[in-house]
Structure formats: C-alpha cells, structure tokens
Amino acid sequence: MAEMSPGTALRELQRAQSMLRKAREIARIARSDPDPSPRAFQAGWEGLRLAHAILASITVEAANEAVLTKHLAVSRYATALLVRLRRLQRRESGPIDDDDAGWAEGED
Numbered sequence: 001m002a003e004m005s006p007g008t009a010l011r012e013l014q015r016a017q018s019m020l021r022k023a024r025e026i027a028r029i030a031r032s033d034p035d036p037s038p039r040a041f042q043a044g045w046e047g048l049r050l051a052h053a054i055l056a057s058i059t060v061e062a063a064n065e066a067v068l069t070k071h072l073a074v075s076r077y078a079t080a081l082l083v084r085l086r087r088l089q090r091r092e093s094g095p096i097d098d099d100d101a102g103w104a105e106g107e108d
Contacts, residue, residue, distance in 0.1 A: 009062035013070045016054040020077050023047025027084040036088060044085045051078050 004012075023044040030040030051074065058071060 004057075004059040004062040006062045006064045006067050009058045009067045010070055012054050012058065013067070013074050016051040017074050017077060019047045019054075020051050020074070020081050023051075024077075024081050024084060027081065027088055031084070031088055036091070041085060041088055044081065044088070048078060048081055048085065 023046070026040050026047075027044045030036035030044075033040075055071060055075060055078070058067065063071075
C-alpha cells in the first residue's frame with residue numbers, strides 16, 4: 001500500500017466533513033418533525049460511521065500540522081453530530097442548536 005500524502009489526507013478529511021454535513025442536515029430536519037422517521041437516525045449514523053472510518057484511515061506519514069488541525073475539526077464536528085443523533089433518538093424537543101456551525105469550516 002502506498003504512503004498517504006498530506007494532500008490526500010486533507011482531501012479525505014474534506015470528504016468526511018461533507019458526509020457529516022449531509023448527515024447533520026438530515027438530523028436537523030428530522031428533529032423539527034414531531035414524529036421523526038427512524039431512517040433519519042440511520043442515515044445520520046451511517047454518515048458518522050463512514051466519517052470515522054476515514055478519520056481512522058489517515059496514516060502517520062500524512063499527519064502534518066494542517067492535517068492534524070483538520071482532523072481535530074472533523075472529529076469535533078462528528079461529536080456534534082453524535083449529540084444531535086442522541087437527541088433525535090431520545091426525541092428531545094427544543095430549539096435547534098447551531099452554536100457549533102463554525103466547526104463546518106474547520107475553525108478552532
């Protein structure tokens with residue numbers, strides 16, 4: 001297997017972030033529904049699973065400063081999705097929180 005370059009790692013992290021963004025949008029829409037479909041939770045969970053697989057695939061050779069920073073941002077974004085999925089599973093009501101929207105852009 002060929003070594004992963006930092007550029008490839010950043011592209012993969014961007015792909016993971018895109019998956020998470022789509023999953024969070026599904027969770028956000030489902031949360032506003034009084035009777036959300038279990039398929040929304042499943043779609044969010046699948047996005048989370050795939051993103052974690054990408055995060056785990058980043059090799060140590062590719063781990064430069066930019067990759068580590070992006071990895072951290074994507075990990076935090078995944079955690080925020082997990083919180084939303086937990087709320088969806090519990091059918092918790094309340095305002096939709098967008099306090100972590102900056103994480104989508106990789107901000108610290």
